Amino acid sequence: MDSTSFFRFLFLSLAVFALLLFTRTCLHLLAPADGKLDLLDCTSSYFWCTSKNRIQSMQPASSSVTRPKTSSSPVRDHSSDVPSHPLDPLTVREMTVARSMVLSQTPFSNAPSAVIFHSLALAEPDKSAVEAWSIGGPSPARRASVVARFRGEPFALSVDLDSGAVTALPVPPSGYPTMTVDDMTTSSVAPLSSSAFNRTIIARGVRLSDLACLPLSPGWYGAAEEGRRVVKVQCYTAEGTANFYMRPIEGLTVLVDIDTMEVVEISDKGRSIPIPKAEGTEYRYEAVAAAGRGKDAVAALGLKPISLEQPAGPSFEVDGGGHLVRWAGWEFHLKADSRAGVVVSRARIRDPESGEWRGVMSRGYVSELFVPYMDPTEAWYFKTYMDAGEYGFGLQAMPLVPLNDCPRNAHYMDGVFAAADGRPFVRENMVCLFESYAGDIAWRHSESPITGMDIREARPKVTLVARMAASVANYDYIIDWEFQTDGLIRVKVGLSGILMARGTEYSHLNQIPQNEESYGTMLAENLVGVIHDHFVTFYLDMDIDGANNSFVKVDMTRQSTKEGESPRKSYLKATRRVAKTEKDAQIKLNLYRPAEFHVINPSKTTKVGNPVGYKVVAAATAASLLDLDDPPQRRGAFTNNQIWVTPFNKSEEWAGGLFVYQSQGDDTLATWSERDRPIENKDIVVWYTMGFHHIPCQEDFPIMPTVSASFDLKPVNFFERNPILLAPPNFEKDLPVCMAAAEE
């Protein structure tokens, strides 16, 4: 078998495997746990089983594919899930009920199969209802929030699961809902219906069976692009590599109408650009090792196994409903979400002095992303993704790989989402939860010989991490919510995966004419990594000891001393300024005008009088350099400041707007904030944007190692004293003995 045939074989095998996997999931849901569940039908109407995707026309090649070991835990059965907490996501049963309720409404009942569900998820009860609820007590009314389209018209619906009442809510002025997975898979093969497309593919020397196409959101660039839900499809060849991203068919863009699957327009300008070689692009370990590079190299690295061990088991608990987590004084609710990826709710901490539960954050999640590429030419200008709202950050989150994506002691949580037909499906192992210990020090102090005291105190740093990883085509985003024993929450974003790269006619830098822009870095012959930014905007509904909070900017400025006051000429002075309205809290970070950003409860102080609070601590970040009037920046205007604060408003959840696909930027955090509403001593939401500039380099070829950044939510005068002292040092006697056992 030559290598070409091998990869084709592999490809076809994977196709079969993918079908088997989805089918298995369906079958799993089909199995009725109590005999009543009969709505999940893995027939031709169920898209996971039947969606036209790019591999459907291929012949099954082999049945020798075995399932890779991705989980040591048995598949969880969700068919009989019942909610045990008001914030628990809709169960399979509830989703089924909600779907039926919607479909039975006018006008949907006229043509139920024409209803496309873009989302079907829990409509969370009011905070006060959650606050009033206690474990085992009656739950607040369960409601579903539905975004659907029917004959081209969008609907935002609220469904009362008890009464069956379906209420229509206002929809945004522009844009479309998040694409369904069906939209994406179907549109990515739509170009094959065009003979012109097929001809150009063949003319470029690519076999149709090697084609890998991606549905790229088009952004919005003025009136000409309105009134039609479209996607831009670009293709690659997977010949000789699983890493087709490194083999772009450059300059070929197919505009597809998502609703009709019609090919609207083909732009085909890159015919002179060779497709970059497959050589050196493969990334799968087995293939790398088989190719003779990996195994030798690994031997040269000489890495021996390393493992995080907890012989007595993990220290966290997850309640019966599977979403309420308790660890080291923390309690929070954790769930998968098809748009946000993962949502952390009602994070509370038990005060070590008083024993009371104290509120920290009511809700935190990735609200939107903005990923503009920096190439203004025809095949690239539109690439200004808003991944959460366009693709669904949760929909794109694949199962985590035990021992690689999360350590051995991790606990996994599934996502249950609605397909385009409103039926539930399960995304296994989508979220993991584990304790981490990197050998770091939470606190230490040694006395120096100067004082004559021989003191060596130290506390190791053990944290709890909740993780989700979304693979939005080439890019993999790893989102960690990390809880510390001292009350700090670190939110970390890791960017990993594979670059989006451009074909070029050049194979060496010295061939590029002096004044020609390459918009990136040449990574290999005929391949350029294009410069781009990533912005990730977090929604942080902080509720410090209750809902009514204030935002305080603590400015640090140079203060000059008065003549004769001091041998010093200057010092740094901190001045607290309470933000009265939203515009007071539109924050642009500046190294030379530093500040702290506190969310305080103005009604509660420590014994000596400091208001209790948490601060948002920015770390490395980046600001968008685009023109404020550039269409993508208008849509991504929520990145115009790094911090914003708004009054809590149920309809303001998504920084780019509820409908961001082809949106015009008329419904973003920036437009809400311009209303300049009062925010002092109110229920407020903090929005923080983390940014990354990415100029590719050769180390991003053929894969891109994880780059991380984080920000902290850190207690500031929240506790009377630091609770970390109360965590034990890692005395030897408390440690497992498996090292000793292994040595015997």
Add this chain to the structure above:
Amino acid sequence: MDSTSFFRFLFLSLAVFALLLFTRTCLHLLAPADGKLDLLDCTSSYFWCTSKNRIQSMQPASSSVTRPKTSSSPVRDHSSDVPSHPLDPLTVREMTVARSMVLSQTPFSNAPSAVIFHSLALAEPDKSAVEAWSIGGPSPARRASVVARFRGEPFALSVDLDSGAVTALPVPPSGYPTMTVDDMTTSSVAPLSSSAFNRTIIARGVRLSDLACLPLSPGWYGAAEEGRRVVKVQCYTAEGTANFYMRPIEGLTVLVDIDTMEVVEISDKGRSIPIPKAEGTEYRYEAVAAAGRGKDAVAALGLKPISLEQPAGPSFEVDGGGHLVRWAGWEFHLKADSRAGVVVSRARIRDPESGEWRGVMSRGYVSELFVPYMDPTEAWYFKTYMDAGEYGFGLQAMPLVPLNDCPRNAHYMDGVFAAADGRPFVRENMVCLFESYAGDIAWRHSESPITGMDIREARPKVTLVARMAASVANYDYIIDWEFQTDGLIRVKVGLSGILMARGTEYSHLNQIPQNEESYGTMLAENLVGVIHDHFVTFYLDMDIDGANNSFVKVDMTRQSTKEGESPRKSYLKATRRVAKTEKDAQIKLNLYRPAEFHVINPSKTTKVGNPVGYKVVAAATAASLLDLDDPPQRRGAFTNNQIWVTPFNKSEEWAGGLFVYQSQGDDTLATWSERDRPIENKDIVVWYTMGFHHIPCQEDFPIMPTVSASFDLKPVNFFERNPILLAPPNFEKDLPVCMAAAEE
């Protein structure tokens, strides 16, 4: 025994223990390994045994003190160490020889006991000599670098250990050498010789036996403070707590002449300020737990043991000489240093494609710190520490605590430094080296169902950490050099320890008059945490594939599109600018004028033509806000930019100058850089300053949890492709089975 007596007992016990500990070290060195070593004499001339420190006048109280378990490895015997690498530190034997050579020179031979050794360390051979050396081959000539004082006069000497030649080098125009530990311990008890001092202490209700005093470097504030080596001593009471830092005797400052131990001046203005209470300040785990808070709280936290396990042992090797480390393709030399703390030299990485060893960094270490406090009043204005040059970052590094400061699998390295009399002493377990795995992901990619490929690839992130922790009185600085498998070096600084706090007459914020500044945050009754900054400046002699490198600033700017060029109005464009001279490379970071900072080898490119390089990636940092003409900022002028680049110069090692104690800022990185020397295609040194603003909060009471920041040295077009693929995934089969064993 009441609690007061208990703590006094404890205090005295510790004193005895400290004496025992130092004595033990002496005795250890006394034991001749080969019968020839006879210079280490633990008699009255050896300061570790005899120095007057604050506890010398106390009576031994008890012999019941047992040594806490700080190391599971046996004490290493250094008496017969021999250097096995040209960069290995001076051995005990070499230091002894160098000391003799110095003392035999005129004028020192006239009064050898009047020679004070401020440092005695290896004078590193030229790079070319190290480069030419090979393992087992003849070593370049061994030389010692000595800073000494003799009858008030400073000397910088170079000692050729073979020939015995002692050469005098130029000394800086102002300042004094790093204090000796003898200077610090002796001066901190000098005030006791003043009856005025003793009277005011007693008048404040403090027993002399409870007194804990610190020798504070005075900075420099003009002509009145020149011509005399002085220290400012301030005191605390340790009555009822080991955490005397929380019990300041406010407003009492004693100016001591270090050379004569004369009390020059007493400023005593805080008599109306009560000493804050001991209550709630204790931090030692045993004491916290005994007081009834800790054990309950720990039970409430419910933390179970967690451990980094490596059943097959660590993957790194340390050579026979104990300093050359190899791990995962990396090789570097690691050693303790009395001033810098830890020095990483000659970091090289084996190219996974070519197999060749490639240079990355010739030398990296903490060059200086600058820690200005922001209270301009009499007892505080001078607190503008330069910890490395004033106190010795290595001298202040106490032994690391196994399992708390470093995980189980850590390897420990000792420091061997010279005492004030030039004789060597050993600082045990000063540096640790371990592999870390936090459950993080080095790289991952999953294919989404859009492409129909079922791919889940991930590589866990395992790193190698070299760690040192310096305890400069209250503050503990944790310095980590972390090596990754993809060629990245992360340099992390953790700030931990205890705050330096001020007494105040107020016990609640509402007592402070409207316009009165507090210069900080009230932490408890009568206690204010004072605002301050930390700056840590790193020396990074990058040698990318050889010594001759260039510094390239890659500016990212907004580029507007031309009319009709694109639907986009703007994009981010990267422009490379090679720095010709030093002033081109004086970098102030700016979020809105972003840039990358590359060190490249202009003579070597990748296959497609990118110059090979590394980049300095800044993360969270802070800039000094002090007036450039303020005396402390003149001395700390090396913090005026975040990045500087200078041509390599052996005499430019310490960013604040060789002699920073009471220096006037006439010999800093800022003055060197103003020469504006050429730096293109030269052997260049990059200086990076990491900054922290610290507005204290109640969570910093009674101890301050670790706050970390880092920067990266990251390959940029150094490799043809990312080497991380070559690291294996963490397949289950490769993992230890101790979990399974423990469960059986």
